Amino acid sequence: MGNLNWISKILRFFVFIIIILAGWFTWSNFKPHPQRAPRSFPEPAKKYDLGKVLVIYYSAGGNTAEIAQRISTMTNGILLEIKTNKQYPSVPMFYAKVFFESKNKQYSEVEIPTFDLKDYDIIFIGSPVWMYTVSLPVLSFLSERDFDSKIVIPFGTQGGNSGNFFQRFALETKNAKLAKGIAFNKVSGTEPAVLDGQISVWLDEVEKEIAALNN
Numbered sequence: 001m002g003n004l005n006w007i008s009k010i011l012r013f014f015v016f017i018i019i020i021l022a023g024w025f026t027w028s029n030f031k032p033h034p035q036r037a038p039r040s041f042p043e044p045a046k047k048y049d050l051g052k053v054l055v056i057y058y059s060a061g062g063n064t065a066e067i068a069q070r071i072s073t074m075t076n077g078i079l080l081e082i083k084t085n086k087q088y089p090s091v092p093m094f095y096a097k098v099f100f101e102s103k104n105k106q107y108s109e110v111e112i113p114t115f116d117l118k119d120y121d122i123i124f125i126g127s128p129v130w131m132y133t134v135s136l137p138v139l140s141f142l143s144e145r146d147f148d149s150k151i152v153i154p155f156g157t158q159g160g161n162s163g164n165f166f167q168r169f170a171l172e173t174k175n176a177k178l179a180k181g182i183a184f185n186k187v188s189g190t191e192p193a194v195l196d197g198q199i200s201v202w203l204d205e206v207e208k209e210i211a212a213l214n215n
Ligand SMILES: Cc1cc2nc3c(=O)[nH]c(=O)nc-3n(C[C@H](O)[C@H](O)[C@H](O)COP(=O)(O)O)c2cc1C
Pocket: 058, 059, 060, 061, 062, 063, 064, 065, 094, 095, 098, 127, 128, 129, 130, 131, 132, 133, 157, 158, 159, 160, 161, 162, 163, 186, 187
């Protein structure tokens, strides 16, 4: 009798947990992933003349957008955003959606801005790190492109581990001359001036690499 009482208590506990989890998933499915408010940055300490620059990116929450904007300001580049037709839901449903979409190789439908590769010398491409790799909207964009021997420079934003982000990027950028990319860590928790410093240190390297690739 005592044993049955315990089993019934444990079962009721598990049912309670399942109801809470199901409620949390349902609620997050209807709540769109939040966009971070833009922060103000000072005038950059240094500007770079890398030729005609395009900075194209996808950002679900604003971190990659922030880095893309800084790169375009520092390089006088044209800024273009890849958008998804439907907004992603909040976490944890966000993770579940990305997990199933990538498992089925069913990349999100994306709106890719039109541009002519011929108008640019250098293409920066930015993506958040999702599940240790490139985000689905950016994979979708890359799958439709041939980079025709242009210099392409990847950049990412991440929570702490970029996994195979840069290897995957290299695999997906057809006919590109790839320069060394970088993943920025915990962007929203990093002061604007510190971020600008990190971008500058990287762009100093990029500048040298581009000179070598062009020779
Ligand atoms: C679906 C999903 C998967 C993620 N996977 C990773 C990951 O594998 N490694 C990591 O370091 N951060 C991961 N993150 C954190 C994001 O890469 C990080 O917050 C990024 O800056 C978000 O960029 P955004 O604001 O431009 O969308 C993930 C975030 C989401 C929403």
